[in-house]
Amino acid sequence: MWFTVKSERRIFLDTLKIAGRHSKMLCLRQVCLFALRHYQARTLSSDLLSSQISSCTHEDEVFSLVGRNKARLSEKHVGIALNMLWQLQKKRPLLLRTSDYIRNHSQFLTLCILAENKVEHMEDEAIVDTLYSILRLNVQDHDSLAEVLVTEAWKRLERLSLPALSKFALCLYKQRRHFSPVIGKVAHIVDMKLDSIQDIRVLSVLMISISDVISQSFRDRLLHKAEQLLEEKDEVHFNYAKRILQFLQNVKLRYHPLVEKCNKIFLKNASHLDIHSISFIFGLYEQLGFDSAEFRLVAKQLLSETIDDYYDPETFAKLFFALGPMAGSKVRERLLLTAVRMAEEFSSHQVLVVLKTMQKMKCRNSYLLKKMASVLHKHLDSYHVLQLVKLTQYLVALRCHNLELFAKLKMLLFGFLKSNVIPADTAAIIRVLAMLPSFQVEEIIISKAAAVLPQCRLHHLNGIAAALVKWNHYDQFHWQNNSELCVKLLQKLNDYGFQRLQKANNLNLLLEELTHANGEWFEEVLKKETMAVCQLLVDQITRANVLQLSSFLIKTNDRCPSLLDRIASVTVENIDKIHPFEIYFILFLFSALNYDPPANEGFFESCIQRLTSNLSFFETHHLVLLGHVLAVAGYFPPVLIKRIFNVSFLSKLDAQLEVLPDTLKQRVCLHLMKLNRAVCLECPEFHIPWFHERYCQRVFRNSSSRINPLRQHVHRMLTEILGGSNYARISVLTPYYYEIDFECILDENKKPLSYMAQRIPLDEVEGIHLRHDINNEGRKALPPGAQRIALEFLDSKAFSKNSRHLKGESAVKKRHLEMLGYQVVQIPHFEWNSMVLSTKGEQLEYLRRHLYGIQ
Numbered sequence: 001m002w003f004t005v006k007s008e009r010r011i012f013l014d015t016l017k018i019a020g021r022h023s024k025m026l027c028l029r030q031v032c033l034f035a036l037r038h039y040q041a042r043t044l045s046s047d048l049l050s051s052q053i054s055s056c057t058h059e060d061e062v063f064s065l066v067g068r069n070k071a072r073l074s075e076k077h078v079g080i081a082l083n084m085l086w087q088l089q090k091k092r093p094l095l096l097r098t099s100d101y102i103r104n105h106s107q108f109l110t111l112c113i114l115a116e117n118k119v120e121h122m123e124d125e126a127i128v129d130t131l132y133s134i135l136r137l138n139v140q141d142h143d144s145l146a147e148v149l150v151t152e153a154w155k156r157l158e159r160l161s162l163p164a165l166s167k168f169a170l171c172l173y174k175q176r177r178h179f180s181p182v183i184g185k186v187a188h189i190v191d192m193k194l195d196s197i198q199d200i201r202v203l204s205v206l207m208i209s210i211s212d213v214i215s216q217s218f219r220d221r222l223l224h225k226a227e228q229l230l231e232e233k234d235e236v237h238f239n240y241a242k243r244i245l246q247f248l249q250n251v252k253l254r255y256h257p258l259v260e261k262c263n264k265i266f267l268k269n270a271s272h273l274d275i276h277s278i279s280f281i282f283g284l285y286e287q288l289g290f291d292s293a294e295f296r297l298v299a300k301q302l303l304s305e306t307i308d309d310y311y312d313p314e315t316f317a318k319l320f321f322a323l324g325p326m327a328g329s330k331v332r333e334r335l336l337l338t339a340v341r342m343a344e345e346f347s348s349h350q351v352l353v354v355l356k357t358m359q360k361m362k363c364r365n366s367y368l369l370k371k372m373a374s375v376l377h378k379h380l381d382s383y384h385v386l387q388l389v390k391l392t393q394y395l396v397a398l399r400c401h402n403l404e405l406f407a408k409l410k411m412l413l414f415g416f417l418k419s420n421v422i423p424a425d426t427a428a429i430i431r432v433l434a435m436l437p438s439f440q441v442e443e444i445i446i447s448k449a450a451a452v453l454p455q456c457r458l459h460h461l462n463g464i465a466a467a468l469v470k471w472n473h474y475d476q477f478h479w480q481n482n483s484e485l486c487v488k489l490l491q492k493l494n495d496y497g498f499q500r501l502q503k504a505n506n507l508n509l510l511l512e513e514l515t516h517a518n519g520e521w522f523e524e525v526l527k528k529e530t531m532a533v534c535q536l537l538v539d540q541i542t543r544a545n546v547l548q549l550s551s552f553l554i555k556t557n558d559r560c561p562s563l564l565d566r567i568a569s570v571t572v573e574n575i576d577k578i579h580p581f582e583i584y585f586i587l588f589l590f591s592a593l594n595y596d597p598p599a600n601e602g603f604f605e606s607c608i609q610r611l612t613s614n615l616s617f618f619e620t621h622h623l624v625l626l627g628h629v630l631a632v633a634g635y636f637p638p639v640l641i642k643r644i645f646n647v648s649f650l651s652k653l654d655a656q657l658e659v660l661p662d663t664l665k666q667r668v669c670l671h672l673m674k675l676n677r678a679v680c681l682e683c684p685e686f687h688i689p690w691f692h693e694r695y696c697q698r699v700f701r702n703s704s705s706r707i708n709p710l711r712q713h714v715h716r717m718l719t720e721i722l723g724g725s726n727y728a729r730i731s732v733l734t735p736y737y738y739e740i741d742f743e744c745i746l747d748e749n750k751k752p753l754s755y756m757a758q759r760i761p762l763d764e765v766e767g768i769h770l771r772h773d774i775n776n777e778g779r780k781a782l783p784p785g786a787q788r789i790a791l792e793f794l795d796s797k798a799f800s801k802n803s804r805h806l807k808g809e810s811a812v813k814k815r816h817l818e819m820l821g822y823q824v825v826q827i828p829h830f831e832w833n834s835m836v837l838s839t840k841g842e843q844l845e846y847l848r849r850h851l852y853g854i855q
Contacts, residue, residue, distance in 0.1 A: 049073075050077060059089075062081055075126070078114045078115045082134060083129050085137060089136070102137055115145055119152050132171050154182050165186065165189060165190075166201075166203075169183070191218060200240050204239075204244050207244065223255060231261075240265075241261075241265040249284055249288060259290045260581075273302065275310060282299070293619050293621060293659060300659055303319060304327075313345040313347065314347075319335070325360045336368055343371045343372060355394040364398075370402070377405065385425050389413075389428045393432060410439070413433055426452045428463065430463065453493060471486070527801075531558055541563070546567055546571060569599075571586055571603070580610060593805075594808040604633065611640075619656070623644055625667075627644050627675045628671035636682065641688070645679070677816070714793070715728065722744060745788055746786065748786065789823050790823070791827065792827065793827045825850045
């Protein structure tokens with residue numbers, strides 16, 4: 001019985017448990033169904049709100065939605081709203097954007113607070129997008145939301161996609177976190193994943209963002225990858241090319257092949273370029289030492305067509321910078337008048353841009369200069385030290401005479417000098433102080449210079465030395481015993497220069513320092529030691545630095561066989577890896593110095609083959625310069641000559657000359673004439689006509705008198721030797737317009753012939769004798785057996801430095817004069833000015849021996 005009752009009791013309890021479970025399940029089911037309905041309703045509501053925010057066409061619509069739905073805003077809504085605010089601003093022109101209005105709106109503050117509170121729940125991409133949006137809306141870098149977003153993105157750095165990583169890196173770059181640990185971490189990730197990057201947009205952003213924290217080898221890998229991606233893509237947006245140029249500027253590298261590729265992208269996208277892009281590109285080209293006449297032509301046309309659209313100070317300053325240096329006279333006048341009218345509205349930066357451009361234009365508009373000088377007074381206190389240095393250079397170059405302005409500049413520069421601890425800045429300040437008119441040197445300058453000398457690089461020492469030499473020369477010191485102090489400081493400066501050279505063991509670093517080292521002090525004190533150090537480091541000459549070394553040797557005019565031979569061998573070994581434009585500069589060195597390396601024929605032939613196979617790399621005016629360089633060396637590649645002396649080529653050249661800087665334009669015109677002359681004389685088989693008669697006449701008519709006291713003195717001695725003034729001519733222009741110092745004619749018995757007796761035809765061009773006695777067949781209008789003698793005095797410019805070896809141009813002139821029928825007598829300056837010829841009698845005997853060929 002008891003068992004029965006117990007069993008029933010258990011059955012009852014089990015039944016209750018089962019019923020309870022069913023009841024709980026029923027309740028749970030009801031709860032789940034309720035939650036599901038609530039979630040679906042919330043999701044539908046959330047999606048609707050996201051859609052509404054994304055559909056807004058005005059910022060106030062976004063703010064209205066935020067205000068009405070504060071309680072419902074998720075981290076997703078906040079991100080979408082902030083991104084939408086930027087997208088709406090982005091669609092507007094720069095001058096019509098309202099970032100201040102947005103940042104000061106109460107609902108924007110609400111969004112920022114919500115974003116800060118919900119940042120941990122945001123998705124990776126959303127964090128980066130939100131940071132990018134608020135920075136584009138000009139939220140301050142140290143804003144709490146910006147700091148929180150950067151910190152959170154840093155935590156998730158490893159898992160960011162490459163596009164998100166590039167966007168985050170760009171945000172850090174805009175915040176000027178150039179050397180922060182997080183940028184270093186980004187660079188490490190890029191280094192690891194570089195091979196997997198296939199998007200040039202992503203790569204270009206990453207390149208400029210990490211440019212300050214990369215090694216040289218990593219830099220080269222990035223450049224190689226950029227070149228590879230540019231070659232693979234048929235269409236590349238011009239903004240990506242701009243970023244690549246910006247990267248080159250950041251790493252201070254002039255890498256011609258990549259700049260050239262970017263230039264082609266700009267030309268292909270020319271119709272999409274606006275004034276902001278064009279001025280930015282010109283600025284980058286200037287920094288990178290690159291110029292493109294084709295881009296100049298396109299830019300000039302685009303800007304000239306829209307010149308009336310630039311009516312605000314910012315865009316006009318950019319227009320003035322881009323168009324001013326290549327504008328025609330009418331457009332130039334319009335630009336100057338507008339600049340005068342707008343001067344009061346220019347910001348401090350825009351004033352600098354206008355003055356810099358005026359210098360490039362060689363503008364001497366006194367009214368505009370006075371206007372800019374008066375405007376400068378209100379901006380001077382806002383400039384940092386290097387801007388003041390540049391400003392001083394511009395004003396001095398423009399010949400500004402505003403003494404009050406210079407006095408204030410001096411005061412500000414002195415203030416910076418006293419507090420400055422950066423050697424490069426101190427050297428720059430001292431250098432420009434020496435440019436100021438009527439400047440009296442104070443002792444603090446000498447003490448500051450002495451303090452920074454041990455830390456100065458060679459070009460900084462060079463700048464300080466130039467200032468000291470100038471002040472000492474004009475006795476501008478303001479205290480007693482000035483000469484003694486100056487001499488002591490200069491001696492210290494010399495010692496530090498020698499020490500720096502003696503410690504040099506890396507040719508690349510040395511060449512970097514030598515780029516801007518020039519002038520009297522470097523020439524007299526350091527050049528010999530510098531050449532000796534370069535020779536010690538000759539084994540470090542490689543494909544990477546051969547151009548830089550060639551440029552340095554061109555500048556120093558030094559004929560150093562060991563360096564030149566090594567340059568030639570490295571060039572031949574790497575001929576297929578060296579850019580054609582770089583080969584032009586290498587050939588320029590050998591051509592100008594008239595130097596033949598050991599395997600001369602092989603060297604020139606290898607270079608010419610590489611060049612003629614890649615003529616498309618050269619712009620029209622560059623081909624003219626290349627043709628002239630080769631002609632001086634005695635080479636006339638038919639493919640190059642026929643390409644240059646072609647009607648369509650010359651027409652294109654005329655168009656490009658219109659936009660080139662004046663100095664370059666004059667150089668190209670002169671070298672085209674010289675090339676035309678060389679081809680006519682040395683390669684008659686090409687049947688190229690001489691078409692520079694009018695050009696030469698114009699050049700000589702516009703030039704100043706060339707009859708100096710030395711020529712007059714020698715002419716009197718020649719008159720004495722030959723027996724009368726009618727036997728010798730001074731300053732004679734030959735056919736093809738070579739000017740020779742003296743000309744005389746000797747008969748077959750070495751007796752002088754009178755010009756008047758023989759009726760040799762001459763024209764007078766402002767005191768210069770011009771011959772017209774050679775007809776098309778080249779027959780000379782001289783008696784049988786007679787010989788024209790050209791007597792040439794060669795100054796130091798005709799020889800390489802510290803050498804008696806004739807340079808290329810002088811050697812070509814001798815060669816051409818001989819082709820014109822002259823016997824050429826060259827009198828080197830080191831012989832004429834030697835102690836051996838210290839008396840008139842010795843000079844007469846010297847001339848007599850050379851004229852009559854007496855050994």
